[in-house]
Amino acid sequence: MSYTIPTISPYTPEISLLVAVVLIFLLDVAGVKSRILLGGATSLFLLLAFLEVLADLGTWPLQGLSTLPSGYLGTLQGPVIFTSFGLIFQGIFLAVALIVGFASISDPDEEGAPTFYALLTLAAIGMLFVAVSADLILLLLSIEITGIATYALVGYTRRDRRALEAAMKFYIIGALSTAISFFGASLLYGAYGTTQLSAFSTLPANHELALMGFGMVAAGLAFKATLVPFHMWAVDVYDGAGPNVAGFLSGGSKKMGLFALFVVFVAAVRVFGAAEGYVLFLALGSLAVITMTLGNVLALEQKTMKRMLAYSSIAQAGYMLLGVAIDTPAALAGATLQITADVLMKTGAFVVVGAAASLGIGPLITDYKGLGHSRPGISASFAIMLLSLAGMPLTLGFVGKFYLFFAAVEAPGYFILLAIAGLLNSAISVFYYARILRLMYMPDDSKAPASDGHSLTHSTLGSATGPATPRWASLRSEITAVGTARWITIVSVAVLLVLFGIYPTTLVGAMNSAAQQFWTIGF
Amino acid sequence: MIPLDELLVFSGLLFSIGIFGVLTRRNFIMLLISVEIIMNSAILNFVTFSAYSPSSSVAQAVSGQGIAVVLIGLAATEVALGLAIVLALNRIIGSVDVAKAMELRL
Numbered sequence: 093m094s095y096t097i098p099t100i101s102p103y104t105p106e107i108s109l110l111v112a113v114v115l116i117f118l119l120d121v122a123g124v125k126s127r128i129l130l131g132g133a134t135s136l137f138l139l140l141a142f143l144e145v146l147a148d149l150g151t152w153p154l155q156g157l158s159t160l161p162s163g164y165l166g167t168l169q170g171p172v173i174f175t176s177f178g179l180i181f182q183g184i185f186l187a188v189a190l191i192v193g194f195a196s197i198s199d200p201d202e203e204g205a206p207t208f209y210a211l212l213t214l215a216a217i218g219m220l221f222v223a224v225s226a227d228l229i230l231l232l233l234s235i236e237i238t239g240i241a242t243y244a245l246v247g248y249t250r251r252d253r254r255a256l257e258a259a260m261k262f263y264i265i266g267a268l269s270t271a272i273s274f275f276g277a278s279l280l281y282g283a284y285g286t287t288q289l290s291a292f293s294t295l296p297a298n299h300e301l302a303l304m305g306f307g308m309v310a311a312g313l314a315f316k317a318t319l320v321p322f323h324m325w326a327v328d329v330y331d332g333a334g335p336n337v338a339g340f341l342s343g344g345s346k347k348m349g350l351f352a353l354f355v356v357f358v359a360a361v362r363v364f365g366a367a368e369g370y371v372l373f374l375a376l377g378s379l380a381v382i383t384m385t386l387g388n389v390l391a392l393e394q395k396t397m398k399r400m401l402a403y404s405s406i407a408q409a410g411y412m413l414l415g416v417a418i419d420t421p422a423a424l425a426g427a428t429l430q431i432t433a434d435v436l437m438k439t440g441a442f443v444v445v446g447a448a449a450s451l452g453i454g455p456l457i458t459d460y461k462g463l464g465h466s467r468p469g470i471s472a473s474f475a476i477m478l479l480s481l482a483g484m485p486l487t488l489g490f491v492g493k494f495y496l497f498f499a500a501v502e503a504p505g506y507f508i509l510l511a512i513a514g515l516l517n518s519a520i521s522v523f524y525y526a527r528i529l530r531l532m533y534m535p536d537d538s539k540a541p542a543s544d545g546h547s548l549t550h551s552t553l554g555s556a557t558g559p560a561t562p563r564w565a566s567l568r569s570e571i572t573a574v575g576t577a578r579w580i581t582i583v584s585v586a587v588l589l590v591l592f593g594i595y596p597t598t599l600v601g602a603m604n605s606a607a608q609q610f611w612t613i614g615f
Numbered sequence: 616m617i618p619l620d621e622l623l624v625f626s627g628l629l630f631s632i633g634i635f636g637v638l639t640r641r642n643f644i645m646l647l648i649s650v651e652i653i654m655n656s657a658i659l660n661f662v663t664f665s666a667y668s669p670s671s672s673v674a675q676a677v678s679g680q681g682i683a684v685v686l687i688g689l690a691a692t693e694v695a696l697g698l699a700i701v702l703a704l705n706r707i708i709g710s711v712d713v714a715k716a717m718e719l720r721l
Contacts (some may be wrong), residue, residue, distance in 0.1 A: 128670055229682050236689060240696055249704045257716040259700050264646055264713075267693050268637055271653035274686060278660030281679055285670045328719040 102148060102224075105141035105182060109217045110238065111477035112137035113210055120206035123196045127205045131197035131577070134209040137261050139194055142186040148178050152315040169286075171227035177610035178223040180428065180602065181351050184585075185219035188344040188435050191581055194554040195443045196336050196573025198450070207248050212340065215241035219348050228277050228309070231352055232270065235316065239266045240347050244334040258332025262341075267324040277307025293359035295367055299489030313356070317415060320383040323406045330402035335449060338398065339442030343435045350412050350431065354424065356418050358610070365419065377416035381513045384410025388520045394514055396455045397445050400524060401438065402422025403483060407521060408434050411514060414496055418507050418575075425607035429600065430492030433589070437477040437489055440585035444474045447574045447582060457528060464491075467570050469579065471532050473586035480589045482525040483518045489594040493518060495600065622663040629656035643701045643711040647694060652689045658683045 113136055118132060151227075193212055218238030225231040243266055247259025250610055277287060283302035284291045296302045311322065318326040330338040365372045386409025396402035408430070415427025453459050464471040480489030493514070500511035571579045592599055629652055636649030665679025694696055708715055 185644045195623065229685070233689065235691075240692060243696055243700070247703065248701055251707075254718055255708050256700065256704045256707060256721055260704055260713070260716060261719075263697055263700055264637075264643075264650070267647075267650045267697065268653070270634070271657060271692075274657040275653060275660065278664065278679075281661060281682070282664035283666075285668055286675050287678070287682070332719050472691050574650065 097377060099218055105144045105148075105186070106217055108141045108144065109213050109220070111551050113213045113217070113408060116210045116213065119191050120210075125203065127197050127199060128510050130205050132207045134213055134217075135190060135194045135197070135198055136211070138186055138190040141185060141216075141220075142190060142271065145179055145182045145186060148174070149176060149183070149548065154493060161280050169331050171230040172221075172224050175610055176602075177428075178608040180221050180606050181347075183348060184347060184435055185216060185223065185344055187345070189213070189216040190342060191338050191343070191436075191439050191443065191585060192340040195339075195446070195578045195581040197577035198445075198579075199334075200450075201518030204248050211241045211245045211248060214238075215245065215340070215344065217474075218346060222348050222352060225355075226289050228280065228356065229394055230313075230450035231355065232273050232277060232290070235273075235348060235352060236270050238345060238348060239270060239316075240256055242266075242337075242341060245337050245340070246329065249334075249530045250468070254332040255334065258329045259330075261325050264328045265315055268433065270313040271312075272315075273309050273312025276310075276312060278549070279308065284550065289355060289359070292356070293363060295363050299367070299466075303364065305355070310353065313353045316345065317404050317413075318346055318349075318355055318409050319379060320386050320410070322404070323383070323387075323409075325491040326406060327402040330405070331398050335398065335442045335446030338402075339439040339446075342402070342411055342442060343439035345429050346405065346409065347435060350409065350419055350427075351414075351546075353413070354427070358424070360418065361416060366441065370413035373417060373419065373505075376413065377507070377510050380410045380413035380417050381412060381510065382410070383407070384514065384517045385520075388517050388524075392520070392524050394524075395457060397448075397457050397460065397528075398455060400441075400443070401441055401461055404521065404524070405434075407436055407517065408481075411493065411496060411519070412516065414500060418500050418503050419508065420499055420503050421607045421611040422502060422604070424610065425494065425600075425603040426499045427495075428603045429488075429495050429596075432599065432603075433480060433488040433492040433534055435478045436486075436585050436589050439482070440582060440589075441477045442537070443578060443585070444477065444582055449580050450575065450578075451573055457533065460528060461531045461534070463531075469567055469572060469573075470582050473582045475529055476586040476589055477530065477566055478525040478528055481595070482522045485593075486590065488589045488596070488599075489593075491593060491596040498595070617669050619663065622659070628657040628660065629653070633683065641712055641714045643697075643713055645714065647660040647697045647701075651690055651694065654686065654693075657687045658690075700706075703714070 114436060115128060115133060115137075119133075124130065189212060193209065215238045218241060220235045221234035222238065225234055243259055243263040246262050249255055269486050280292070281302055283296045283305060284299045315322040315325075330342060333341065334472045361372055361376070384407045387403050387405075387410060391400050391403035391407060394403060394409075412427045412430050412434070415424045417423075448460065448463070449455075451467065453463070464475070474485065476560050482488035483493040497511040497514050500507045500514070574582075587594065621700045633651075633653035633656065636648060636652065640649060641645050661683045663680040664682075665676060666680070668676035670676045704716065705711055
């Protein structure tokens with residue numbers, strides 16, 4: 093085996109983040125606890141890394157996204173490979189970290205600020221390596237680096253009982269799934285004699301051993317991706333963790349699991365699919381349908397906002413799994429689009445829940461009643477996110493679902509059934525998203541005496557001052573109440589959703605060519 | 616030399632013991648140990664397959680042992696964090712019993 097020392101350039105995003113972590117630790121030692129300073133520095137470094145990834149893609153300044161360069165792309169460097177598909181996912185992961193990091197500047201100041209930002213950045217570093225690994229062991233190790241950082245992130249305050257309980261559940265499930273994945277990887281090592289992902293595009297001599305290994309790796313990754321038989325933990329963990337952390341888990345760590353599933357299985361599914369006939373596709377397809385249906389149906393009957401969002405997050409994972417279940421590059425591109433959309437809308441929605449909590453609004457869905465009248469800015473943004481989650485046109489959520497279902501219709505065989513199941517599920521999901529919209533914007537009857545104190549005082553206060561003072565004044569009071577950074581994050585996420593929803597061409601072009609390239613490289 | 620089959624059966628048994636422990640135990644420390652047993656069965660597998668590797672490339676054959684060393688480090692890291700979480704939880708609910716931490720079901 094010959095070692096080539098890779099050039100430093102492709103690793104600049106990771107190095108920038110490592111510098112950020114060291115800087116945060118040094119600031120912590122120096123006694124700096126200010127969220128504005130720490131969060132600002134972290135966000136700057138994350139933004140820098142994001143721009144570096146864009147530059148790596150050859151897309152800076154943001155034009156010609158559809159023509160990706162070759163350069164070092166696609167050449168194997170030890171256990172690392174840079175593909176445009178992986179780089180796009182690096183961008184996605186950094187976007188999640190950036191949204192969460194910037195929004196958290198407005199969190200109430202507490203002792204844990206340096207810990208929070210250091211862990212967030214460390215988790216982002218792990219994700220960056222997941223996106224470029226060409227070796228199963230590096231892939232699983234990077235997942236576990238992110239995992240360890242996120243287990244700690246859920247319970248980092250160490251005082252909140254619910255958060256600690258969530259951290260404990262997340263830890264047990266995460267460690268168990270990693271151990272199972274590694275056991276599967278050891279079987280694959282036995283079957284193939286190597287752990288290079290490129291080796292998995294051939295049928296090994298010991299067919300059964302490899303199939304068992306793939307099954308176990310898949311089970312471990314399915315835990316991370318919250319696919320249905322392995323989804324039970326997600327709701328409790330998202331519920332117990334702080335809203336911003338929940339957004340990071342749902343937007344980042346779950347997408348990491350899905351990406352790993354794509355990377356490991358796109359080649360393997362084809363090889364074993366050819367050997368076993370349609371059984372494997374049937375299994376993956378029905379898993380996707382079961383995941384989306386169960387997530388949507390259970391979301392219907394939730395009473396608290398966070399649990400509803402958690403179940404809808406599980407349902408979204410079902411849509412994205414279609415990317416591997418349908419055996420075409422178009423489906424993979426559609427799934428990537430859907431992942432991009434979900435990162436924005438789901439992380440954004442969790443940030444809104446955090447903002448609502450800082451306004452004194454309770455955890456129940458009914459507590460959001462009348463929010464549209466008292467807090468116009470964040471309600472409008474939240475409405476856009478919910479419409480996008482429901483897959484309404486003119487939002488990025490529609491674009492993702494459109495390309496995904498279109499790929500299912502175009503694919504040969506019975507994949508059209510998957511498109512029908514997906515459409516039916518979208519219809520179900522409209523019910524619970526529309527319920528929130530109706531609650532937020534229904535005619536204001538909150539003049540009635542407030543029955544349960546805290547949650548209603550704010551909405552009555554807002555509606556009382558609303559008509560009397562000009563709109564801008566109420567918007568300004570909203571910004572100060574929510575926190576400037578958090579408000580900016582929420583509104584810009586909503587703007588991005590609409591912007592990409594109206595002009596999806598560049599994004600779609602980039603996803604398509606990346607998925608094509610990924611398809612031809614073979615892993 | 617021990618036959619390959621026996622080593623694989625042994626690691627399979629370890630794996631089953633670990634899974635059984637995770638499913639039945641309610642003590643957080645016991646859960647930690649069970650997860651570690653599963654991890655150890657994976658490590659044992661890597662070493663076994665490395666020792667019996669038919670590959671002519673030495674680097675490929677030895678890589679399993681390298682992976683084993685890395686995994687031992689990973690397992691230690693995981694346990695350190697797990698113990699930190701259980702300590703913090705014990706300080707609040709005064710128990711390491713997983714069944715006592717069930718507030719989130721409500």
